[in-house]
Amino acid sequence: MLLNFAPHPSVYLSPSPSCHPERSEGSGGCRRRQEPRLLVAFAPPNDNAEWVRGSLGLVLLLCLLACAGIAPAQDRGERTLDEIKTEAIKRAETGMYPLIGLDPADVREAFAAINTKDKDEWAAAFMAVADRYMAEGNALAATDPTKANADYIRAWRLYSFGRWPIPASPGKQRSYEKAIAAFLAHARSWDPPLEVVHIPFEGKEIIGYLRLPKNAKGPVPLVITVNGLDSRKEDLAESFAAVLPYGIGYLAVDGPGTGQAPIKASETADRMLSRVIDYALTRPEVDKTKLVVHGVSWGAYWATKLAIVEHARLRGASAQSPPVDAFFQKNFLMNSLLGNREYLFDQVPALMSILQGANSLDDMAEILPKMSLVKQGLLGKPMAPMLVIGGVLDTQVPISDIYLLLDKGDVPKDAWINPQGGHLGRQVKVWPDPIIFKKVIIPWLLRTLDIPAQ
DSSP, X not given: OOEEOOSSSOOOOOOOOOOOGGGTTSSGGGGSOOOOOOSOOOOOOSSHHHHHHHHHHHHHHHHHHHHTTOSOOOOOSOOOHHHHHHHHXXXXXHTOTTSTTOOHHHHHHHHTTOOSOOHHHHHHHHHHHHHHHHHHHHHHTTTOHHHHHHHHHHHHHHHHHHSXXXXXXXXXXXXXXXXXXXXXXXXXXXXXXXXXXXXXXXXXXXXXXXXXXXXXXXXXXXXXXXXXXXXXXXXXXXXXXXXXXXXXXXXXXXXXXXXXXXXXXXXXXXXXXXXXXXXXXXXXXXXXXXXXXXEETHHHHHHHHHHHHTTTTOSEEEEESOXXXXXXXXXXXXXXXXXXXXXXXXXXXXXXXXXXXXXXXHHHHHHHHHHOTTTTTOTTXXXXXXXXXXETTOSSSOHHHHHHHHTOSSSOOEEEEETTOOGGGXXXXXXXXXXXXXXXXXXXXXXXXXXXXX
8 A cells, every 4th residue: 555654653554463575475374465554654743742752653663563573583694505596496486586587497407507606607507598598589589589589588587697696706797798688689679669878977987778658749757767786777677668658768777886887886976876867857858857766775775865865856766675774784784684584695795895995894884884864964854755665574674764764854755565575565476576566666656757547
């Protein structure tokens, strides 16, 4: 249920039985569809007494959730190789991230060639399977473009998992390069076409994917989309094709420190995305009054920051599981992110790789707190309207960060909180990514951009 935040802390969630997101495909109540609903309704308070009442209510709610066992304890050890294989195959079979769209048989075939955690061995095994589909796609491109496109999609997803979570070795880098090539081969079949844009930035360039609706009769609304820690602009370009029939275009870019981004994540890296906004506003096809930013996970952090620093140029921002403050503290790094099991493997090494100047846990513990939007003095300043999406059972971004964000700013926000959801609000077989996109994000975009539902 999508709800608008009202001026008083007046609406609370009736807690439901705890269910860890990893086990939500199991038996019992965890499989029962439960409509996500508002946890607590807040807009910026008008006086200190009201603020105190709201804050005490929020603290009480968090205590109740903790006492009810809503936040499951973490097994902080990284998975063994055998555990990774078992979990990855299960996720492929159930359509769970990061194996959405992968054929379990292809995953098993690649795993048969992997005997160690060596990164290049991992990449080589997945590239070997993907290469077969890529070769078949190239052979069929002229005679059977439909089958060729299906092959390109399979190759792209396999290459992408071959570099997952980050291209941290020569082999994984090669798999990432092949993933981009396979994706662009797939995109050649798109109508309207995909335009690869090159935006000059500080002596380098930002590479983005722009798609505009077909047969538009004037400037169109545009969504700038920003990926998370281990997803890429290719993933967002694929999913955001769904907005084109509504007359909305999109520009997908890799967030700072990820993919082909020219700079790493830092306190000031949002300047890269401000440059993307600059570019979007130069395009005559774009309605300059209807620009929205969307981000997932780390991309949601950037979307939230842009909602503040770029509020004058944005119609709105949507953010799925945005890190805000508690995420950036050392205790969360050490107690929740290290060995996180909602994440398949290597979350902290992946996070370290995107941060400017981070080469150790000590570096991360020093750098991350500076990224907090509280530390930067931004929360409470004027903001663009927002949609904030989260899951109460998220172990990768604390739900307290979502509540904190909802309580700040100068305009009401829309919130979609899944009491049985994990990261990004996902719930296996109940609220997978495509359903959240269709039932939550697109309706909000249509309302925000004043586009009639079809």
